[in-house]
Amino acid sequence: MIMIKVKNLVKTYPGEVPTLALRGVSFEIAEGEFVALMGRSGSGKSTLLHQLGLLDMPTNGSIMLNKFDVLSLTDSERTKFRLQHLGYVFQEYALIAEFTALENVSFPAMASGDNNAKDRAEHLLDLVGLKERMRHYPNEMSGGEQQRVAIARSLINNPKVLFADEPTANLDTVSSEIIFKLFQKLNKELKQTILVVTHEPEDKKYVDRVIWLKDGLIENEE
Numbered sequence: 001m002i003m004i005k006v007k008n009l010v011k012t013y014p015g016e017v018p019t020l021a022l023r024g025v026s027f028e029i030a031e032g033e034f035v036a037l038m039g040r041s042g043s044g045k046s047t048l049l050h051q052l053g054l055l056d057m058p059t060n061g062s063i064m065l066n067k068f069d070v071l072s073l074t075d076s077e078r079t080k081f082r083l084q085h086l087g088y089v090f091q092e093y094a095l096i097a098e099f100t101a102l103e104n105v106s107f108p109a110m111a112s113g114d115n116n117a118k119d120r121a122e123h124l125l126d127l128v129g130l131k132e133r134m135r136h137y138p139n140e141m142s143g144g145e146q147q148r149v150a151i152a153r154s155l156i157n158n159p160k161v162l163f164a165d166e167p168t169a170n171l172d173t174v175s176s177e178i179i180f181k182l183f184q185k186l187n188k189e190l191k192q193t194i195l196v197v198t199h200e201p202e203d204k205k206y207v208d209r210v211i212w213l214k215d216g217l218i219e220n221e222e
Helices: 045-052 075-085 101-111 117-127 143-154 173-190 201-206
Strands: 002-013 019-030 034-038 060-065 086-089 161-165 193-197 209-214 217-221
Touching (some): 019 217, 034 045, 034 173, 034 201, 045 060, 045 161, 075 086, 101 143, 117 143, 161 173
Parallel strands (some): 034 193, 034 209, 086 161, 161 193
């Protein structure tokens, strides 16, 4: 099954001199694939991820996610779709300082009325190797541990696709390896579809496929 299908995606940022960030991008990602978007800074990686994650709207083109034509949805329908079908991990962990790891992970599901949120959050924290840290607060954790909490939080609503935008940019080499091995584990054990933006060439070894971007176009795939 095709989980993501993108056709002729264009994104132009307005201005005195408009910036053409995406110039007609087309590709497909199958359900259960672990794919990396790579390329130089300014190649369009994060812009593309933001369009796919419905965090921004493209200027032209089409996006099918889990067989839904997501660009035809209203603003409120897109918000609901994001909450129900998509997960996000960013450079910044964006954890709530006053919440424990368990509370941070369970919060999105509790906010939508899930009575089993705490049990699932405990399971996910165990899955990411933080069973003994779930009662700790963000300031009591390392950067790598905080990012693992953020990953667990991104999975709380059983997303169809997990998007990660430079998730190891603020981490040291050892912590970065732990994060990518965790993504690999989630992909293999949960069959989680993952699309990650990274600029580190060594991260290629963890993924099924790399889509290389250059100047807003797909340069090649490997």
